[in-house]
Amino acid sequence: MSEKKRRRGEAGPSATGKKSRPSSRADELRKQLKSDADILESIRRMSAASKSSTFKTLTLSDLNLSSACREVSDRDSSSVLLSIERAALDAARSILSGSGFSFDIPSRSSSNQLYVPELDRIVLRDKTSARIFANLSTVRKATITARVLSLVYAVLRRNIHVTKRDLFYTDVKLFQDQSHSDAVLDDVSCMLGCTRSSLHVVASEKGVVVGRLIFYDDGDRIDCTKMGIGGKAIPPNIDRVGDLESDALFILLVEKDAAFMRLAEDRFYNRFPCIIVTAKGQPDVATRLFLKRMKTELKLPVLALVDSDPYGLKILSVYMCGSKNMSYDSSNLTTPDIKWLGIRPSDLDKYQVPEQCRLPMTDQDVKAGKDLLEEDFVKRNEGWVKELEMMVKTRQKAEIQALSSFGFQYLSEVYLPLKIQQQDWL
Amino acid sequence: MSEKKRRRGEAGPSATGKKSRPSSRADELRKQLKSDADILESIRRMSAASKSSTFKTLTLSDLNLSSACREVSDRDSSSVLLSIERAALDAARSILSGSGFSFDIPSRSSSNQLYVPELDRIVLRDKTSARIFANLSTVRKATITARVLSLVYAVLRRNIHVTKRDLFYTDVKLFQDQSHSDAVLDDVSCMLGCTRSSLHVVASEKGVVVGRLIFYDDGDRIDCTKMGIGGKAIPPNIDRVGDLESDALFILLVEKDAAFMRLAEDRFYNRFPCIIVTAKGQPDVATRLFLKRMKTELKLPVLALVDSDPYGLKILSVYMCGSKNMSYDSSNLTTPDIKWLGIRPSDLDKYQVPEQCRLPMTDQDVKAGKDLLEEDFVKRNEGWVKELEMMVKTRQKAEIQALSSFGFQYLSEVYLPLKIQQQDWL
Structure with a gap:
C-alpha cells in the first residue's frame, strides 16, 4: 500500500x-x-x-411442496439443451401420432402465486395450461414459444449471451412487440425449470x-x-x-x-x-x-x-x-x-x-x-x-x-x- | 487466450x-x-x-483571444491551493485596509458566451461582476463563495474527492438548496481558472x-x-x-x-x-x-x-x-x-x-x-x-x-x- x-x-x-x-x-x-x-x-x-x-x-422439497409448487434453478447449458431437445422430440412425436402439438405452460398469474412463510419467498403453485398449436386462440403464442425455444437453443449452442432486446429483434415480424417475446421467455424459463440466466438471456x-x-x-x-x-x-x-x-x-x-x-x-x-x-x-x-x-x-x-x-x-x-x-x-x-x-x-x-x-x-x-x-x-x-x-x-x-x-x-x-x-x- | x-x-x-x-x-x-x-x-x-x-x-491564446475570453484548465492540487490562499490573502488585505471584501466572479450567462468557430467550442467572454460582502444584494452569495472556497481547500488538503451533494450537506443551513452551492462551485471554478475535477468535486x-x-x-x-x-x-x-x-x-x-x-x-x-x-x-x-x-x-x-x-x-x-x-x-x-x-x-x-x-x-x-x-x-x-x-x-x-x-x-x-x-x- x-x-x-x-x-x-x-x-x-x-x-x-x-x-x-x-x-x-x-x-x-x-x-x-x-x-x-x-x-x-x-x-x-x-x-x-x-x-x-x-x-x-430451505427448499420446496424440504417442505414436501415440490410436487405442489414450482421453482426454477440454475442449470448448466448442456442440461438446458437436453430439455429443449426433449421438448422438441415430444412435439414431433405428438405431431407424427396425429395429435398436433402443444406446450404445457406453468401459470405465472398472481392467483397461482403462493407466499411460503418457511421460505420467506413467493413461489408458483402447480397450475399449468396447454398452449395448443391447432387452436385459434393459442396458435400465436404456441408459435412464439417454439421460436423462442429455438432461439435460446442457438444461443446456448454458440455459448454466448444475449439481451431480451436482441431476442426480440431476431423476429420482429412474429413477436410484434417486445413484451410478447419477454413474456414467452419467462414462460419458457418456468417450463424448463431453469432461471433466465441459465437460458443465457441477461440483463x-x-x-x-x-x-x-x-x-x-x-x-x-x-x-x-x-x-x-x-x-x-x-x-x-x-x-x-x-x-x-x-x-x-x-x-x-x-x-x-x-x-x-x-x-x-x-x-x-x-x-x-x-x-x-x-x-x-x-x-x-x-x-x-x-x-x-x-x-x-x-x-x-x-x-x-x-x-x-x-x-x-x-x-x-x-x-x-x-x-x-x-x-x-x-x-x-x-x-x-x-x-x-x-x-x-x-x-x-x-x-x-x-x-x-x-x-x-x-x-x-x-x-x-x-x-x-x-x-x-x-x-x-x-x-x-x-x-x-x-x-x-x-x-x-x-x-x-x-x-x-x-x-x-x-x-x-x-x-x-x-x-x-x-x-x-x- | x-x-x-x-x-x-x-x-x-x-x-x-x-x-x-x-x-x-x-x-x-x-x-x-x-x-x-x-x-x-x-x-x-x-x-x-x-x-x-x-x-x-487550438487554444484561446493561439487566436489572441486569451485576454478577451476565458477558459478553465486542469491544474494540480498545489497550484489550486495556492490560488485559494491568494484569494484569501487578497480578501484579508482588503478588509484590513478598510475596504471590506468582494470576489470578482466571471459571468456564466449566455450573453457572456461566445462560439469560436476556429475552436469549435463555446467559451466565456471576459465579463465579470463584483460579489461584494458589504452589500445586501450580494452578501449571501459572497458568504457562500467564501464557504465553498474553504470547503474545497479542505478537500484538496486532505487529498480526497467529494460529490456536489457532499459539499451541499456540509452546510445546509447556509446553502439552503443544492442548486445554490452547485452554482457557486461553478463560479469558483471559473474564478480560479480550473476545472471542476481540479477542485476534486466529481460526478x-x-x-x-x-x-x-x-x-x-x-x-x-x-x-x-x-x-x-x-x-x-x-x-x-x-x-x-x-x-x-x-x-x-x-x-x-x-x-x-x-x-x-x-x-x-x-x-x-x-x-x-x-x-x-x-x-x-x-x-x-x-x-x-x-x-x-x-x-x-x-x-x-x-x-x-x-x-x-x-x-x-x-x-x-x-x-x-x-x-x-x-x-x-x-x-x-x-x-x-x-x-x-x-x-x-x-x-x-x-x-x-x-x-x-x-x-x-x-x-x-x-x-x-x-x-x-x-x-x-x-x-x-x-x-x-x-x-x-x-x-x-x-x-x-x-x-x-x-x-x-x-x-x-x-x-x-x-x-x-x-x-x-x-x-x-x-
Whole structure:
C-alpha cells in the first residue's frame, strides 16, 4: 500500500468545517472509537457464526411442496439443451401420432402465486395450461414459444449471451412487440425449470464491486482490491463468474454510488476487511445474482447502508424478497438475512444529524412507510418495525450523505467503525 | 487466450435463424469480408495518420483571444491551493485596509458566451461582476463563495474527492438548496481558472471500458483486456488516472451497454485491436473526461456506434461539443473529430435491415432531426447532413440491436469488420 493510500485510510480529526458548527456530539462519538483490532473483534464473531452456520436455505422439497409448487434453478447449458431437445422430440412425436402439438405452460398469474412463510419467498403453485398449436386462440403464442425455444437453443449452442432486446429483434415480424417475446421467455424459463440466466438471456448490469474479493470473470482473474476507485463492473452473465475467494469479514451493501466512492477512495476495506457492492440505486438482476452468489459461497454476513427513507427499505426488500413478477425465480435472486446497518431513523438523533440535513417526508413517503409496516419481511423483525414506526411518526428522512455535515470522511472514519464496534445492526 | 474465448471470437456463419428468413443480403455482405489482416490494414493507415498528426488543439491564446475570453484548465492540487490562499490573502488585505471584501466572479450567462468557430467550442467572454460582502444584494452569495472556497481547500488538503451533494450537506443551513452551492462551485471554478475535477468535486460515473488499454486507477494497474465481460468501471476522479498505454488502433465509442456486452463477450478487441467504451446512454462527465484523455494521450481515432436516430446524434454532439451550461469547461470535456461509423440512416438500406426492425419516427423525432440540421457541428460535415436529411425524409429510425435480426453476432462478425474494411465512416 502506498503512503498516499495509507494516509487517506487513516482515521483522524476531520479538517472540514469543525469550528464553524457545534458538532460536539460528532467529536464525542469519535472519541468512543476503540482500536481497529477491537472493532474488528466485534465483527469477527458475527462473521465466524455466519461461516460455521449449518443454516441451509430451505427448499420446496424440504417442505414436501415440490410436487405442489414450482421453482426454477440454475442449470448448466448442456442440461438446458437436453430439455429443449426433449421438448422438441415430444412435439414431433405428438405431431407424427396425429395429435398436433402443444406446450404445457406453468401459470405465472398472481392467483397461482403462493407466499411460503418457511421460505420467506413467493413461489408458483402447480397450475399449468396447454398452449395448443391447432387452436385459434393459442396458435400465436404456441408459435412464439417454439421460436423462442429455438432461439435460446442457438444461443446456448454458440455459448454466448444475449439481451431480451436482441431476442426480440431476431423476429420482429412474429413477436410484434417486445413484451410478447419477454413474456414467452419467462414462460419458457418456468417450463424448463431453469432461471433466465441459465437460458443465457441477461440483463444489462450497472453494479460495481470493490474490496477483499477475488473472482474470475469469463476466465480473467479479478482482484477487487486492485480496482482503484472506480471498482469492477459486475458482469451481466453470472454463469461466467467463478472461483470466488475472500478474506473479508462482511459484505457492505451500499445503496448509492456517492457513498461507494467515498468508501472506495478511503480504501475502507483495507482497514476493515470487507467487500463493498452497490447497484447505484434500484437493484438490477445482475447485482442481485452477484450478491446472492457471494453470500452463498463465501458465507459472509451482509450489512446494508441505505438512505433513511421508505425507498431505502424498499431497495433492501428487493434484495431480500425479490419482486412479484419474478416470483418463480425468487430463490436464485434473493439474499435473505441482510442486516440493516443504517442510516436508521434512530441514527438521526443518536448521531445528532442537524435539523437542516433532515428532509421532511411527503404524504406519499409516509404512505409508503405505512405500507412497508404491513409487509411480512418487516413484521418478522421487531427492530425494523420500531425504526419504521419512528420514521413515520417523526416524518423525517435523511440521505447517507447527510453525514457529510460532520466532515466528508465521517462515514468511513467514524460512523461505520462505530456501528461495527457497537454491533449496531438489526 | 483460452480455447473457449478464441472460439467465440472467431468469425463464422451465424447459427441463428438463417433459414427462416430471406437474409441473402446479410450472407452476401458476409462474403465480401476480406481476411482480418486486410481489414486491419484499412484501419492501420487511419490510426497512423492520427498518431503522427501534428494537429494541435487550438487554444484561446493561439487566436489572441486569451485576454478577451476565458477558459478553465486542469491544474494540480498545489497550484489550486495556492490560488485559494491568494484569494484569501487578497480578501484579508482588503478588509484590513478598510475596504471590506468582494470576489470578482466571471459571468456564466449566455450573453457572456461566445462560439469560436476556429475552436469549435463555446467559451466565456471576459465579463465579470463584483460579489461584494458589504452589500445586501450580494452578501449571501459572497458568504457562500467564501464557504465553498474553504470547503474545497479542505478537500484538496486532505487529498480526497467529494460529490456536489457532499459539499451541499456540509452546510445546509447556509446553502439552503443544492442548486445554490452547485452554482457557486461553478463560479469558483471559473474564478480560479480550473476545472471542476481540479477542485476534486466529481460526478458519479456510469461508464465502462474494456479492450486494449492499460492504465492506473489510484495507483492500481488496470489491464482492460483482463476485465472479463463486465469491463472496468470508469473512475469518477480523472486526476487519479494515469500512465495510459495501448496497442489499439482505434477507440470504439458505443452508445448502449447491450452492444458493449456483445463486443466484450466476443472479445472483439482481440481480433481488431481497439478500446471499447460506453457511458450506457447519456454521456456523464467522468466518461467524457476519460474519452478525451484517451484520445489526447494515445492519439487514436474515435469511431462511434450509436442508434440511427436523432438521440444517437445528440449523444455524439455531447461528446464532441459539450453542453451549454458547462461551456467554460468545454475544452477539457470535449473530444472533437469523432467519426460516425454507424448505425447510419443509409445503413438501413445498405444492410437491408428488415422493415419490421425499423421504427417510425414520431413528429418530435423529426423535429429533433431538423433542429440538428441547423447545428454547426452537423453543418460542417457534408456527409452527416446527407445522412440526417435521409433520416428526416424517410422518417425511419433503428437501434443498434436491429442488427440482431441477422444473427446475434452479426454486429461483431460482419457489420463492424465490413465497416472497417470499407473505411465506411463519416
